[in-house]
Amino acid sequence: MSRTRRFYDELAEDYHLIYADWEASIGRQAAALDGLIGPARRRVLDCACGIGTQAIGLAGRGHTVIGTDLSPVAAARAATEATRRGLTVPVAAADMRALPFPDATFDVAICADNALPHFLTPQDMHAGLTGIRRVLADGGLLITSTRPYDELREQRPGYSPPWKSTTPTGRSISFQLWDWHPDGERYDLEHFTLVPDGEGWRVAVRRATYWAITRRELATLVAAAGFTDVTWHEPEDCGFFQPVLTAIAKIAV
Known part of the structure; x- marks a missing residue:
């Protein structure tokens, strides 16, 4: 078992305690992410869904959401928490580098709350980002957030x-x-x-x-993985609690 998976398997029971008020955080984060996605309802992959903080909020706003996470314990809790709220969020345990979906399945991919920096080398980060790009339709939207590194x-x-x-x-x-x-x-x-x-x-x-990857380093790796229009959004501008990077999946030619 990887160190990262063990971390989230063990944390899943208490993960909501990261937030002063988890329910309020679900609502605030969904509002901020929905503002970045736009008015249309989309097919959304939350590829670091944890216990469902972003996935539950976006499903509640009408998006069709599937969650994956490296931790099967966290993903299972996400599904349970969604059901408890009357929502359906299918989940799977999966590494971003080997997502179990056909090419171009989703319109939006979310990887929030500092999940990408668990990749500790440029090579692993590239593999994770290209894995996400593969399951995004051309023109699809990537949304990811990190700490202000x-x-x-x-x-x-x-x-x-x-x-x-x-x-x-x-x-x-x-x-x-x-x-x-x-x-x-x-x-x-x-x-x-x-x-x-x-x-x-x-x-x-x-x-x-x-x-602790910098904004420039991550933007460069995102572009190399097949994205364009790479843009950083600060918390005071987008309403999310961390800096957010958005990018568009390049249209194949």
């Missing part, structure tokens, strides 16, 4: 401030520790979740590695 690579923070979420049994606390590699581009993350457990706390620690 241009700034973070300069600052090299050692941690993220703790944040609080509300659970049926009380508040929970989450925070992250970041250990940067000597190259200054990659870092190991330890994600801590503290959940009330009687008089004490249940503490869980999950670990992953990321490539």
Whole structure:
């Protein structure tokens, strides 16, 4: 089992605690992504669906959404959460580099919430992006988001401030520790979740590695994978909580 898959398999149960209010985040993110997609209802692949944060919101707005994720545990929870809300979101466990769909199946591909930076080399990132391009129709839309790595690579923070979420049994606390590699581009993350457990706390620690890829680096790789009109959108402009890159699948000639 890969380190990334293990991270999300273990985190799936608590993933909603990443957000102060998961339901509100589902709505806000769907509104921002829908604004980038446009008024028409589309065939959407969420190829890093996790527990369904983006997929559920977009399905609720009338798009036909299929979710895939490297973690079968997270993908299964996404399907369950969609059903609980009266929505149908088919899911599959799949690597972006080997998506189980015919060519040109989708109008839109979503890869949000810093999923692409789990690819740690340009070669793996290219393979992931070309895998997404293959299942997009010509002229289809790619939407992906990352952390603001241009700034973070300069600052090299050692941690993220703790944040609080509300659970049926009380508040929970989450925070992250970041250990940067000597190259200054990659870092190991330890994600801590503290959940009330009687008089004490249940503490869980999950670990992953990321490539702090800059906007220019990612835009270059996206273009090389068969996309054009590569554009970055800042949170204050698009309403999403991270910087968003959009691009159009080149029309074959």
